[in-house]
Amino acid sequence: MNIHSTKTSPTQTETGSKRELIIHATIKLISEYGFHGTPISMIAQEAGVGAGTIYRYFKDKDTLVLEIFTQVNCDFKQTLLHGYDANQAIRDRFIHLCRGIFLYGIQNPYEFKFIEQFYNSPYGTSLRREKLFCNCGDTGQALPLEQVFAAGQAQQVIKELPLAALIALAIGPIIFLVKDSIAGLIQLDEATINNTLAACWDAIQQKTGPNRQPVVTPSSLSSEEKP
Amino acid sequence: MNIHSTKTSPTQTETGSKRELIIHATIKLISEYGFHGTPISMIAQEAGVGAGTIYRYFKDKDTLVLEIFTQVNCDFKQTLLHGYDANQAIRDRFIHLCRGIFLYGIQNPYEFKFIEQFYNSPYGTSLRREKLFCNCGDTGQALPLEQVFAAGQAQQVIKELPLAALIALAIGPIIFLVKDSIAGLIQLDEATINNTLAACWDAIQQKTGPNRQPVVTPSSLSSEEKP
DNA sequence: TCAAGCGGAATGAACATTCATTCCACAAAA
DNA sequence: TTTTGTGGAATGAATGTTCATTCCGCTTGA
Numbered sequence: 001m002n003i004h005s006t007k008t009s010p011t012q013t014e015t016g017s018k019r020e021l022i023i024h025a026t027i028k029l030i031s032e033y034g035f036h037g038t039p040i041s042m043i044a045q046e047a048g049v050g051a052g053t054i055y056r057y058f059k060d061k062d063t064l065v066l067e068i069f070t071q072v073n074c075d076f077k078q079t080l081l082h083g084y085d086a087n088q089a090i091r092d093r094f095i096h097l098c099r100g101i102f103l104y105g106i107q108n109p110y111e112f113k114f115i116e117q118f119y120n121s122p123y124g125t126s127l128r129r130e131k132l133f134c135n136c137g138d139t140g141q142a143l144p145l146e147q148v149f150a151a152g153q154a155q156q157v158i159k160e161l162p163l164a165a166l167i168a169l170a171i172g173p174i175i176f177l178v179k180d181s182i183a184g185l186i187q188l189d190e191a192t193i194n195n196t197l198a199a200c201w202d203a204i205q206q207k208t209g210p211n212r213q214p215v216v217t218p219s220s221l222s223s224e225e226k227p
Numbered sequence: 228m229n230i231h232s233t234k235t236s237p238t239q240t241e242t243g244s245k246r247e248l249i250i251h252a253t254i255k256l257i258s259e260y261g262f263h264g265t266p267i268s269m270i271a272q273e274a275g276v277g278a279g280t281i282y283r284y285f286k287d288k289d290t291l292v293l294e295i296f297t298q299v300n301c302d303f304k305q306t307l308l309h310g311y312d313a314n315q316a317i318r319d320r321f322i323h324l325c326r327g328i329f330l331y332g333i334q335n336p337y338e339f340k341f342i343e344q345f346y347n348s349p350y351g352t353s354l355r356r357e358k359l360f361c362n363c364g365d366t367g368q369a370l371p372l373e374q375v376f377a378a379g380q381a382q383q384v385i386k387e388l389p390l391a392a393l394i395a396l397a398i399g400p401i402i403f404l405v406k407d408s409i410a411g412l413i414q415l416d417e418a419t420i421n422n423t424l425a426a427c428w429d430a431i432q433q434k435t436g437p438n439r440q441p442v443v444t445p446s447s448l449s450s451e452e453k454p
Numbered sequence: 455t456c457a458a459g460c461g462g463a464a465t466g467a468a469c470a471t472t473c474a475t476t477c478c479a480c481a482a483a484a
Numbered sequence: 485t486t487t488t489g490t491g492g493a494a495t496g497a498a499t500g501t502t503c504a505t506t507c508c509g510c511t512t513g514a
Binding site for chain 4: 018049052
Binding site for chain 1: 473
């Protein structure tokens with residue numbers, strides 16, 4: 001990063017860049033092959049360093065991945081909050097956060113898949129409880145998207161569904177679409193993104209007008225049945 | 228599956244049961260730890276058979292997993308079609324298929340996660356193009372959910388979005404919620420399922436009334452911008 | 455007695471991690 | 485300016501472990 005800096009340590013530039021090389025190689029490979037699917041040797045080769053070098057920067061493979069995840073996940077959440085204004089209308093805040101996921105995924109496909117891999121691993125399942133939008137590790141306050149949902153429900157603009165269901169309706173489609181986009185199955189243009197975001201809003205929005213099936217209270221669900 | 232059939236091979240029952248044990252152990256373990264994360268030895272132990280026995284039934288690990296996936300995926304799709312009536316209204320057909328995914332996931336958590344694991348592996352990425360709802364491997368006709376979308380768009384009851392986006396809006400939330408349910412993060416009761424299904428419909432439904440933001444045509448999308 | 459099914463030790467390949475060695479940038483000495 | 489010495493960074497062969505797959509002897513039913 002910096003060429004000067006005579007104080008810190010010698011050859012800092014070189015040193016820092018090696019670490020970065022390792023990190024980027026790890027993200028790229030693990031996002032594609034998963035933790036157990038990418039040997040250290042492969043990471044070393046992709047990074048263009050010796051295998052032993054990796055252990056100068058990270059205690060072991062577990063630590064390497066955990067450390068990277070922490071950083072990437074944190075960056076991701078920071079990105080989402082960039083430009084976020086808690087005073088905007090519910091819908092605007094919702095769209096802002098969701099669009100952030102879209103854009104992040106498109107612009108950082110490796111990081112996006114890396115995070116996904118992690119959350120779907122036994123590792124991540126334990127962390128899962130804290131969910132995608134947990135604070136970056138410090139402040140204990142409620143998380144942006146949850147705040148939006150809570151505020152929206154208070155204003156009766158968002159459906160009375162369990163939090164988990166709202167989250168699923170909001171980001172499930174986005175994660176799904178971004179994965180398809182990364183896989184090259186679809187070309188996401190601005191219009192498609194905007195329309196999909198609007199559709200996500202439609203999913204969680206509390207309808208006001210008539211011609212609306214009321215939200216169901218516990219009852220009626222057999223495997224199949226014709227009314 | 229079948230206990231009778233005296234012709235095929237001797238001790239079919241016993242033989243079949245070992246094979247089943249291996250299959251179930253594989254599904255369970257791989258759904259949790261992934262392909263590379265579950266050694267053959269672990270499968271053997273979980274199944275209560277010798278490691279060598281597995282190779283009496285399957286050529287190698289790859290074949291084992293591929294064969295199981297083919298079968299499980301097929302069963303899954305069969306399940307979805309059970310009770311499906313192509314003459315019903317668009318919405319009913321949509322709900323039927325989506326509810327099927329819900330129920331399958333809740334009733335077959337290991338199989339559900341196994342399928343997920345597979346689709347998210349390098350393996351699955353190639354198969355990905357044929358997507359969740361491809362026919363079971365024979366008939367070349369269009370797939371149920373796609374038919375529903377096509378028909379729905381023709382009747383102007385479903386939004387004009389790319390197929391991939393519609394699929395994402397429909398099953399993204401369901402997959403997300405089922406995962407959370409399996410992880411024990413939420414207890415899915417009938418009401419939540421029904422309401423979530425209704426919300427998925429809201430997401431893809433073409434609005435008729437006024438007070439509706441029109442679908443966007445290509446333009447307008449900067450990282451952030453206030454109207 | 456024989457054949458087929460089976461378990462699990464045996465085998466070699468692949469892996470994570472370590473370590474003795476080399477390399478390199480800089481600084482003091484000449 | 486050139487030489488030499490030094491410490492930390494980098495390396496990749498060596499090590500011990502784990503894995504997929506094979507092999508062999510035991511059991512069981514015919």
